Amino acid sequence: MKISFQKKDKDPTVVHGxxxxxxxxxxAAAQWRWYVVLLCVSSPLIYFLIKLMLxxxxxxxxxxxxxxxxxxxxxASGIVERLEVRTGQQVTAGQTLAQLRNxxxxxxxxxxxxxxxxxxTAGGAADAPQxxxxxxxxxxxxxxxxxxxxxLKDVGFLRNQGAATVADLHLARERYNxxxxxxxxxxxxxxxxxxxxxxxxxxxxxxxxxxxVKAQMTALTDEQHRLTQTAPIAxxxxxxxxxxxxxxxxxxxxxxxxxxxxxxxxxxxxxxxARYARKGQRATVRLADGTTLAAVVRQDxxxxxxxxxxxxxxxxxxxxxxxxxxxxxxxxxxxxWVDGLPVSVRFAFRLF
Numbered sequence: 434m435k436i437s438f439q440k441k442d443k444d445p446t447v448v449h450g451x452x453x454x455x456x457x458x459x460x461a462a463a464q465w466r467w468y469v470v471l472l473c474v475s476s477p478l479i480y481f482l483i484k485l486m487l488x489x490x491x492x493x494x495x496x497x498x499x500x501x502x503x504x505x506x507x508x509a510s511g512i513v514e515r516l517e518v519r520t521g522q523q524v525t526a527g528q529t530l531a532q533l534r535n536x537x538x539x540x541x542x543x544x545x546x547x548x549x550x551x552x553x554t555a556g557g558a559a560d561a562p563q564x565x566x567x568x569x570x571x572x573x574x575x576x577x578x579x580x581x582x583x584x585l586k587d588v589g590f591l592r593n594q595g596a597a598t599v600a601d602l603h604l605a606r607e608r609y610n611x612x613x614x615x616x617x618x619x620x621x622x623x624x625x626x627x628x629x630x631x632x633x634x635x636x637x638x639x640x641x642x643x644x645x646v647k648a649q650m651t652a653l654t655d656e657q658h659r660l661t662q663t664a665p666i667a668x669x670x671x672x673x674x675x676x677x678x679x680x681x682x683x684x685x686x687x688x689x690x691x692x693x694x695x696x697x698x699x700x701x702x703x704x705x706x707a708r709y710a711r712k713g714q715r716a717t718v719r720l721a722d723g724t725t726l727a728a729v730v731r732q733d734x735x736x737x738x739x740x741x742x743x744x745x746x747x748x749x750x751x752x753x754x755x756x757x758x759x760x761x762x763x764x765x766x767x768x769x770w771v772d773g774l775p776v777s778v779r780f781a782f783r784l785f
Contacts, residue, residue: 490782491779491782492702492706492709492779492780492782493777493778493779493780494700494701494702494703494706494754494757494777494778494780495700495701495740495744495745495775495776495777495778496698496699496700496701496718496744496757496759496775496776496777496778497698497699497744497773497774497775497776498696498697498698498765498769498770498771498772498773498774498776499696499697499698499699499758499772499773500668500669500671500691500692500694500696500770500772501691501692501694502671502689502690502691502692502772503665503666503668503689503690503691503692504686504688504689504690505530505662505664505665505686505687505688505689505690506683506684506685506686506687507533507662507681507682507683507684507685507687508659508662508683509533509535509656509659509660509662509683510533510535510604510680510681510682510683511533511534511535511538511660511680511681512533512534512535512678512679512680512681513531513532513533513675513676513677513678513679513680513681514532514533514534514677515531515532515677516530516531516673516675516676516677517529517530517531517532518530518531518670518673518688519670519673520670520671520672520673521669521670522669522670523668523669523670524664524667524668524669524670524690525664525667526664526665526666526667527663527664528663528664529661529662529663530662530663530664530687530688531662531675531687531688532660532661532662533660533661533662533681534660535656535657535660536580536584537577537581537608537611537612538653538656538657538660540573540576540577540580541577541615541653542650542653542654542657543573544570544573544574544615545646545649545650545653546650547566547569547570547573548566548570548646549643549646549647549650551563551565551566552566552642552643552646553643563626564623564626567619567622567623567626568623570619570622570623571616571619571620571622571623573619574612574615574616574618574619574620575616575619577612577615577616578609578612578613578615578616580612581605581608581609581611581612581613582609582612584605584608584609585605585606585608585609588601588602588605588680589602589605597680600682601680601682604682662687664690665690666690666692667692668690668691668692669690669691669770669772670688670689670690670691671689671690671691671772672688672689673687673688673689674686674687674688674689675687691772695760695761695765696761696765696770696772697731697758697759697760697761698718698728698758698759698761698776698778699756699757699758699759700716700756700757700758700759700778701738701740701741701744701754701755701756701757702734702754702755702757702780703752703754703755704737704752704753704754704755706755706780707734707755709730709757709780710730710733710734710755710757711730711733711734712730712731712732712733713729713730714729714730714780714781715727715728715729715780715781716728716729716730716759716778716779716780716781717778717779717781718759718761718776718777718778719776719777719778719779720769720774720776721774721775721776724766724769726761726762726763726765727761727762727763728759728760728761728762728778729759729760729762730757730758730759731758731759731760732758734755734756734757736755736756737753737754737755737756738753738754738756739751739752739753739754740752740753740754743775744775757778759778
């Protein structure tokens with residue numbers, strides 16, 4: 434008996450003596466299904482590699498349109514009688530922004546005008562007009578004193594309620610003290626003129642008195658002119674910090690103006706792409722409506738800042754970014770001149 438250990442090859446198309454015809458189309462379909470499964474399994478890796486390549490080749494950053502901001506502070510003290518502008522309004526240089534009212538200045542001007550008129554008409558020749566003038570000055574000074582006293586009381590009440598500052602209280606007390614001094618001086622002058630044996634009016638230097646009063650009136654007029662608050666530059670009102678009826682002192686912030694000069698873009702660039710934050714680097718700014726504008730980096734980035742919450746994604750972190758300022762090469766459409774308008778910035782590729 435002869436034994437052979439070699440397996441005899443069989444025809445795969447014959448099973449137990451029966452011919453089985455395999456369709457080639459079914460084999461091809463099975464092969465394509467394998468390719469699809471392989472693609473689905475490897476798609477996350479492919480997506481990650483593509484994103485990594487694009488992140489290296491295309492550097493983008495979030496940013497916003499920025500207008501040069503100018504703080505407008507009050508240059509006088511008084512009550513805001515009338516606001517002439519509102520937030521978002523376009524203004525021109527020299528346009529009236531607000532009108533203040535100062536009752537103390539009005540009282541002092543009335544006193545000086547009455548004194549000047551009396552000196553002109555009397556000419557220093559008669560005593561009776563000077564007495565009448567002194568009596569009128571004392572009366573006006575007394576009214577001013579009562580007004581200042583009531584104002585000090587009101588400011589003190591507002592201070593206790595937390596609606597007024599310590600500076601406002603000091604300013605009201607200073608006004609009251611000045612009114613008290615003016616009243617004492619007017620009363621002293623009236624008593625002096627009515628006292629027996631006083632020098633005659635002819636002994637006074639009327640010309641010098643007129644010059645002194647006129648200089649005081651000029652100074653008061655200048656102070657009254659400063660009550661009209663005007664725009665230092667042309668621009669757009671970004672914010673209003675005061676309301677009508679509020680008492681403000683010199684230096685109080687009133688408005689925030691955005692300059693009407695050429696706007697620029699501020700972008701937040703990740704620190705690993707610091708090579709793109711160099712002066713002259715070209716970039717493309719994309720607006721919310723899809724408009725793209727060419728831009729260049731204004732200067733080398735020297736500041737870092739945390740990404741604002743408005744520009745970060747809901748699940749993203751607010752990392753420290755490079756603050757990059759870009760000048761627009763193409764003009765920005767006037768309708769897009771909105772301070773804080775979000776944009777996206779794509780920087781041109783560079784190796785080093």
